[in-house]
Amino acid sequence: MVASSSNMIEVEVAFALPERQCIVPLRVAGGTTAREAVEIAGLEAKFPEVSPAVFQEADLGIFGKRLRDPDEQPLKAGDRVEVYRPLELDPKAARAQRAAREKR
Template sequence: MAEPVIEIEVVYAAVDRQVLRTASVAEGLSVRAALLESGIEAEFPELDLASCPLGIFGKVVADPEVRVIQAGERIEIYRPLLADPKEVRRLRAAKAAEAKARNQ
């Protein structure tokens, strides 16, 4: 007897292009297993799909090896941040304070 199959979407936005792919995967797979079964690694061989951060509809999945994917959900593959947003804001504020002090 064949395993039940569900439809999901997998999305990844590289620097130069974005891909949204619909995939049919076995029901009951974890988010990570469904991602690996989707075939997206053929389009982005540089991605480490075994360890990259993942989300579903804009919310980070804390444990993608355990969380079971549901029909119709969209797995999002996140790129690593180039800079910590908090650190960038702190540096910008320090630079603005320095410029204000010079102008007084």
């Protein structure tokens, strides 16, 4: 199905690494889901050092609010889809490590 221009909405897809970030503006058909927008954004090409699986499986949010089902969440005009990186260190483990260092 080809969407008419009146059915198109503007959204953004954002992803960041500690050293750089990228926000990709998109014009997509109404009804496009958050996960579909991430796929359309082509982040794999912009971040070749990141496994494509990260973008396919990552938790997603809209303006800082995590989505429960990004594969079903239709976007609204102006939404910014955020791709969340997996945690490198569990927050509880990080606190335990800091506490152990402070005891020394």
